[in-house]
Amino acid sequence: xxxxxxxxxxxxxxxxxxxxxxxxxxxxxxxxxxxxxxxxxxxxxxxxxxxxxxxxxxxxxxxxxxxxxxxxxxxxxxxxxxxxxxxxxxxxxxx
Numbered sequence: 001x002x003x004x005x006x007x008x009x010x011x012x013x014x015x016x017x018x019x020x021x022x023x024x025x026x027x028x029x030x031x032x033x034x035x036x037x038x039x040x041x042x043x044x045x046x047x048x049x050x051x052x053x054x055x056x057x058x059x060x061x062x063x064x065x066x067x068x069x070x071x072x073x074x075x076x077x078x079x080x081x082x083x084x085x086x087x088x089x090x091x092x093x094x095x
Contacts, residue, residue: 007053007072008079010045011060012036015087024062026080031087033094038069044089045073050082 013024017032025032033040038054045052050073058070073082 006075008075008077008082010041010071010073010083010086012038012041012068012070013060013063014083015041015090024060026083027087031084031091033087033090036090038071040090040093041071041086044086044093045071045082047089047093048082048085050074050077 011024012035013019014026015032015036016025017029017034019025019032038056042052042054053072054069055072056069057067059065059067060070
């Protein structure tokens with residue numbers, strides 16, 4: 001599959017305040033939240049005008065046995081900026 005056709009994958013652990021960067025968190029601690037859900041990530045992505053697809057049964061390769069799910073987005077964005085914007089939106093939704 002060509003790189004452009006692969007979706008961006010957002011895992012809940014990217015936004016989890018209880019995880020370290022080494023354990024997979026991708027946002028600064030100030031933007032991280034406790035126990036983020038795929039529903040929250042999808043809602044935040046939708047609010048940003050993205051078209052999220054939720055896969056609830058997906059399991060992150062480093063979190064064997066935990067089916068936290070994942071959110072897929074179209075790949076025409078820079079992943080780092082999308083992760084940060086989604087994190088800000090989740091933080092705002094929880095406030």
